[in-house]
Amino acid sequence: MTRQNESPGYQMLPRHLxxxxxxCFARAGFSRASCMNGRFPRHPWWTxxxxxxxxFPVNNWHPQHISRPYxxxxxxxxxxxxxxxxxxxxxxxxxxxxxxxxxxxxxxxKRKKGMDxxxxxxxxxxxxxxxxxxxxxxxxxxxxxxxxVPTGPQTKAKAAVVKRRWEDFGHHSQDAxxxxxxxxxxxxxxxxxxxxxxxxxxxxxxxRRPYLFWNYRLPNILRELQEMNxxxxxxxxxxxxxxxxxxxxxxxxxxxxxAYKARTGSKPDxxxxxxxxxxxxxxxxxxxxxxxxxxxxxxxxxxxxxxxxQPKTRWGRDIPMICVANTHLxxxxxxxxxxxxxxxxxxxxxxxxxxxxxGRFCPIVLCGDFNSVPGSPLHHFIKTGRLHYEGMTIGKVxxxxxxxxxxxxxxxxxxxxxxxxxxxxxxxxxxxVQERPxxxxxxxxxxxxxxxxxxxxxxxxxxxxxHFSLSSVYSHYFPDTGMPEITTCHSKSAIxxxxxxxxxxxxxxxxxxxxDIPSNGLQLLGRLSLLTEQDLWSVNGLPNETNSSDHxxxxxxxxxxx
Ligand code: KL2
Numbered sequence: 230m231t232r233q234n235e236s237p238g239y240q241m242l243p244r245h246l247x248x249x250x251x252x253c254f255a256r257a258g259f260s261r262a263s264c265m266n267g268r269f270p271r272h273p274w275w276t277x278x279x280x281x282x283x284x285f286p287v288n289n290w291h292p293q294h295i296s297r298p299y300x301x302x303x304x305x306x307x308x309x310x311x312x313x314x315x316x317x318x319x320x321x322x323x324x325x326x327x328x329x330x331x332x333x334x335x336x337x338x339k340r341k342k343g344m345d346x347x348x349x350x351x352x353x354x355x356x357x358x359x360x361x362x363x364x365x366x367x368x369x370x371x372x373x374x375x376x377x378v379p380t381g382p383q384t385k386a387k388a389a390v391v392k393r394r395w396e397d398f399g400h401h402s403q404d405a406x407x408x409x410x411x412x413x414x415x416x417x418x419x420x421x422x423x424x425x426x427x428x429x430x431x432x433x434x435x436x437r438r439p440y441l442f443w444n445y446r447l448p449n450i451l452r453e454l455q456e457m458n459x460x461x462x463x464x465x466x467x468x469x470x471x472x473x474x475x476x477x478x479x480x481x482x483x484x485x486x487x488a489y490k491a492r493t494g495s496k497p498d499x500x501x502x503x504x505x506x507x508x509x510x511x512x513x514x515x516x517x518x519x520x521x522x523x524x525x526x527x528x529x530x531x532x533x534x535x536x537x538x539q540p541k542t543r544w545g546r547d548i549p550m551i552c553v554a555n556t557h558l559x560x561x562x563x564x565x566x567x568x569x570x571x572x573x574x575x576x577x578x579x580x581x582x583x584x585x586x587x588g589r590f591c592p593i594v595l596c597g598d599f600n601s602v603p604g605s606p607l608h609h610f611i612k613t614g615r616l617h618y619e620g621m622t623i624g625k626v627x628x629x630x631x632x633x634x635x636x637x638x639x640x641x642x643x644x645x646x647x648x649x650x651x652x653x654x655x656x657x658x659x660x661x662v663q664e665r666p667x668x669x670x671x672x673x674x675x676x677x678x679x680x681x682x683x684x685x686x687x688x689x690x691x692x693x694x695x696h697f698s699l700s701s702v703y704s705h706y707f708p709d710t711g712m713p714e715i716t717t718c719h720s721k722s723a724i725x726x727x728x729x730x731x732x733x734x735x736x737x738x739x740x741x742x743x744x745d746i747p748s749n750g751l752q753l754l755g756r757l758s759l760l761t762e763q764d765l766w767s768v769n770g771l772p773n774e775t776n777s778s779d780h781x782x783x784x785x786x787x788x789x790x791x
Pocket of ligand 1: 425560598726
């Protein structure tokens with residue numbers, strides 16, 4: 230049997246792609262493994278993994294040569310054009326008409342159909358080839374800490390820029406100058422995994438094709454990380470092979486130690502937390518999986534990662550630890566029930582490691598892509614520590630959609646007791662869980678019909694709580710114009726979904742009631758400003774020539790009083 234016969238999806242491809250090979254376009258019945266092995270080339274050129282071509286010297290290279298599938302070049306043209314490892318150059322700006330062509334651009338076509346299937350457990354992912362880390366030629370890093378975004382007409386040789394400003398709040402804390410303090414910076418950045426980019430190519434139809442290749446994006450991402458020079462990096466959508474072979478070695482050379490948690494299931498990306506070894510000792514690594522074999526609700530492969538870090542100071546006395554958590558919650562806009570449960574698991578895990586004494590917690594920094602917008606019930610829950618969800622539809626939880634499609638009402642409770650996590654997002658001792666055998670919703674409702682306390686009971690039961698007092702580094706709207714801040718921008722949306730939450734020093738909740746013990750919270754000293762949607766479209770949205778993810782990086786500076 231031929232491969233064409235094995236896959237109905239494959240037969241649907243245009244003739245040239247049936248023989249050229251490359252990515253698997255139909256996940257069902259046509260695994261990546263079978264796609265990448267056998268007679269299919271190990272280096273599909275359009276994924277950005279290039280074999281050097283003897284016909285096509287680097288200095289004659291022109292981006293237009295890779296703007297079309299190679300069969301357009303005719304039979305005498307080299308089969309695999311060269312796409313060398315080289316830094317972004319302004320000379321690239323003379324490229325014309327690099328927008329992706331919808332018709333015939335089959336190599337970037339979405340491989341699987343069905344809306345929101347961001348997390349279906351599919352066929353195993355097969356590692357694709359890539360140049361080794363030693364081949365990386367990252368452009369020299371200019372001394373300026375500013376991050377630039379180019380703008381202006383595509384044909385101009387010199388790009389205009391939209392600057393992201395450093396917003397300094399340090400003046401609030403001048404009295405702290407006399408105290409012993411520990412200042413540190415944190416980045417949260419969804420770097421857009423190449424695999425997801427190719428899976429969801431329709432989101433990037435506004436982009437010039439060369440900017441979507443991994444070999445182009447990687448040096449930009451690494452340069453941006455190096456420029457920000459943060460003490461802690463919380464990265465999402467880090468593809469495992471890119472992490473192991475390129476990102477981790479590069480960051481280690483910059484003085485970071487890195488921890489990584491891959492998604493469960495078939496998607497090849499995960500979350501990383503990297504920290505400067507001259508600033509912190511690593512005390513604990515806690516990978517968090519949201520998938521549970523026996524709980525139908527938790528059938529998705531998202532993950533989180535929690536680190537306990539001990540600041541290194543010259544005083545060398547007992548310094549409070551810092552808990553750093555990073556996650557990428559489920560994308561599916563309709564499944565707020567799953568998102569809330571994933572968040573509850575992460576909060577329960579943080580509670581386990583961040584509790585110090587008397588119910589107090591060490592300072593917490595919670596970063597990530599929460600796939601929920603500011604003001605949504607999920608965001609409200611993180612910030613206020615409570616959520617009354619009775620009668621709320623699952624599609625409303627994340628606020629991603631103006632007209633939410635998930636119409637089912639959140640069940641009470643949202644997750645089954647067998648998860649072992651109570652409504653305060655804390656792991657419950659197993660005895661407690663056993664004491665209260667699981668009842669069906671009908672049973673519970675029937676029991677309570679005649680009970681005069683039923684209503685107030687229901688209100689308590691349909692409320693979520695958590696013990697942390699978290700503030701958001703960003704305010705989500707520009708105070709002068711009221712325009713929303715944007716953290717992710719592509720063809721289908723421009724919204725905030727990324728956050729850095731932290732235990733704020735001025736929050737009384739961080740303090741034991743009536744106690745003189747210092748609050749142990751963090752003071753926000755500054756942040757790198759975000760942009761409006763208009764700013765981003767003025768530079769062709771994301772990713773673009775300079776910013777190589779569909780998210781912006783978030784950067785904050787904190788102070789810990791010792
Ligand atoms: O919005 V994201 O992009 O936080 O950057 O998180 C998810 C989405 C990521 C991981 O699942 O993949 C993207 N439509 C739009 N984006 C999608 C879709 C989809 N159907 N599926 C996955 N993603």
